[in-house]
Amino acid sequence: MKLKITIIILLLSKLTFSQNKGLGTWHVVNAQLSLSQKWEVFTELQTRSNSFFDDFFYYEIKGGLSYSINSNFSFLAGAGRYATYAGEGNFAKPFDSEEFRIWQQVTMNQYLERLKIEHRYRAEQKWMSDGYRNRFRYRLNMMLPLNNARLVPGTFYLNAYDEIFLNNKAPHFERNRFFAGAGYILTPVTTIQAGYVNQYNYTLSKRGAKNFLQFSLMLQFEYDDEGERIPNLMD
Numbered sequence: 001m002k003l004k005i006t007i008i009i010l011l012l013s014k015l016t017f018s019q020n021k022g023l024g025t026w027h028v029v030n031a032q033l034s035l036s037q038k039w040e041v042f043t044e045l046q047t048r049s050n051s052f053f054d055d056f057f058y059y060e061i062k063g064g065l066s067y068s069i070n071s072n073f074s075f076l077a078g079a080g081r082y083a084t085y086a087g088e089g090n091f092a093k094p095f096d097s098e099e100f101r102i103w104q105q106v107t108m109n110q111y112l113e114r115l116k117i118e119h120r121y122r123a124e125q126k127w128m129s130d131g132y133r134n135r136f137r138y139r140l141n142m143m144l145p146l147n148n149a150r151l152v153p154g155t156f157y158l159n160a161y162d163e164i165f166l167n168n169k170a171p172h173f174e175r176n177r178f179f180a181g182a183g184y185i186l187t188p189v190t191t192i193q194a195g196y197v198n199q200y201n202y203t204l205s206k207r208g209a210k211n212f213l214q215f216s217l218m219l220q221f222e223y224d225d226e227g228e229r230i231p232n233l234m235d
Contacts, residue, residue: 034223
């Protein structure tokens with residue numbers, strides 16, 4: 001029944017926004033595999049479109065390895081390929097930019113009753129079609145389970161975050177990204193999530209905002225099958 005309600009909500013969203021050419025869609029598939037209680041590998045695929053499920057202009061594919069000191073403190077290293085298309089249509093060339101990126105990340109978690117608060121710090125090294133540069137990111141993420149005290153199968157939850165992007169070249173404040181949405185943990189492996197993303201660029205060449213509906217599928221193959229399932233997109 002809960003799954004049917006979720007599907008209906010997504011279909012209503014499609015009907016509501018299908019005529020809005022200014023609203024893009026953002027699609028994420030994320031898979032995580034625990035190797036032990038400390039080590040985990042992940043991979044993630046993303047695509048983005050300028051209008052509702054049409055005019056796809058971007059994709060990224062990445063993967064990496066994380067190490068958890070405990071449930072509240074972890075390190076991660078990742079690498080990926082990122083491509084943005086400038087042509088009209090779906091993945092139509094020429095490329096606007098191509099990029100290979102590696103990054104290092106520290107994540108710290110806090111809890112206020114059932115509210116989970118995440119602080120994520122990331123340093124990126126970016127080899128782009130127009131040269132090399134560094135970038136630094138901070139994300140404050142909050143997640144609230146609704147019908148259970150913990151994030152276990154059968155739980156609906158709310159999720160919101162704000163992330164800032166900084167770089168070592170002027171203008172140093174590059175981007176702000178805001179997300180608000182909700183998700184449902186279907187099984188110990190599968191979680192679905194949908195929400196709204198506002199992304200504002202502050203660079204001189206790409207100044208302005210873009211709005212997306214984001215749809216995510218997360219697959220978590222956990223070493224500890226009895227543990228809490230905490231959805232975690234790499235973005």
